[in-house]
Amino acid sequence: MKVGKKTLIHRIADQISRQPAVGWQRGSGASAARLRCISFKQYMSMCLYDEKDGYYRSGLTRIGKQGDFYTSSAVGMVLAHCLTSSLFQYAERHIRGDIQLVEWGAGTGRLSGQIQEAWKARALEIPIACHAVVVEDHPGHREEAKLALAHYESPMVLSSEEALNVISGLWQVRPTVVLANELLDAFPVHRVTMEKGKLVELGVAGSAKTGFFEVYMPLSDEQIAASLQSDGIGLAEGQQTEVNLEAGQWLCQLSERMSSGRVIIIDYGHEAKEYTAKHRMKGTLLCYSEHLAADEPYLRVGEQDITAHVPFTSVRKAAEEAGWKVTYYETQKQFLVDNGALELLQNHTETDPFGETARKNRAIRQLLLSDGMSEAFKVLILDK
Secondary structure, three states, rough: OOOOOOOHHHHHHHHOOOOOOOOOOOOOOOOOOOOOOEEHHHHHHHHHHOOOOOOOOOOOOOOOOOEOOOOHOOOOHHHHHHHHHHHHHHHHHHHOOOOOEEOOOOOOOHHHHHHHHHHHHHHHOOOOEEEEEEEEEOOHHHHHHHHOOOOOOOOOOEEEEHHHHHHHHHHHHOOOOEEEEEEEHHOOOOOEEEEEEEEEEEEEEEEEEOOEEEEEEEEOOHHHHHHHHHHHOOOOOOEEEEEOOOHHHHHHHHHHHOOOOOOEEEEEEEEEHHHOOOOOOOOOOOOOOOOOEEEOOOOOEEOOEEEEEEEEHHHHHHHHHOOOEEEEEEEEEHHHHHHOOHHHHHOOOOOOOOOOOHHHHHHHHHHHHHHHHHHHHHEEEEEE
């Protein structure tokens, strides 16, 4: 069984060794020795975003057939067409001119490229431009994004740090829309549980030699309990859940840099009541490797995706506190219907099931009907 990247494992172990001994194992008595540990959020952050060996900072392409997971843009052009319809209406009716589309966490740039392609057809009738900006931190993905957008006018490809530094300047050049498609689910999360009637945080202890394991620790951030209380969440004894504070912090960073504009968030997630329903006693955290899901975050360190469903109740509240206004919130299925997905369906007499029209119709049905995923995905649009 693969353990993971050795250099990253040693850096995590070193970080743990520098922390105070505040952790304890489940079921241990009050007199049990305390263990040095970091919060699970710190561990997840290093696994995914370590500058040298983090999953989203190194290695081969993570998306697609040769990677570990797919995104909605892999299912034909349907999502791109519907996003283009929504964006074009915004540019035509609200901006009355060109816009700038900043796709944050764009991967290989496939969705941005699809939107540019769909936009060309719309712009033949009304000459409005959509200027592409791709924000991506994986070096290999950035190079693929440059290739995907090479045929379009002066695309910018930036790291997230670069984007935060320049987005206020970009906004001043032309109205900006930030698109986050399956971004928030990859933000590091705090994990908490209820032990003996008290809310405690899940931490990570261990060493490079013994491996890492889960412990309990005191809450590392007072906002954790405040967020759960604000959402009206009360955990059952032994129930675990995640708290995503970084989503609100990211929206706040954007708000500080954009006096006006729009943010479109597409991700899988739930309202607070569903997020912590009794059938989710272990929360929503999952790991993905080679298109297989598992709940073993302490294996394949730095070599698997770690993700948690998005808590949309707290995200909307955080957005409003940061100065954004919620102008649309629906399932992805409803968003697709609202923006012309059904009109893309075509009658045809093709006998080849792999013909262009047959494949396009199948992609539409897959996004609208398959296994409830289009209901689990939500679309949140924020304006200033």
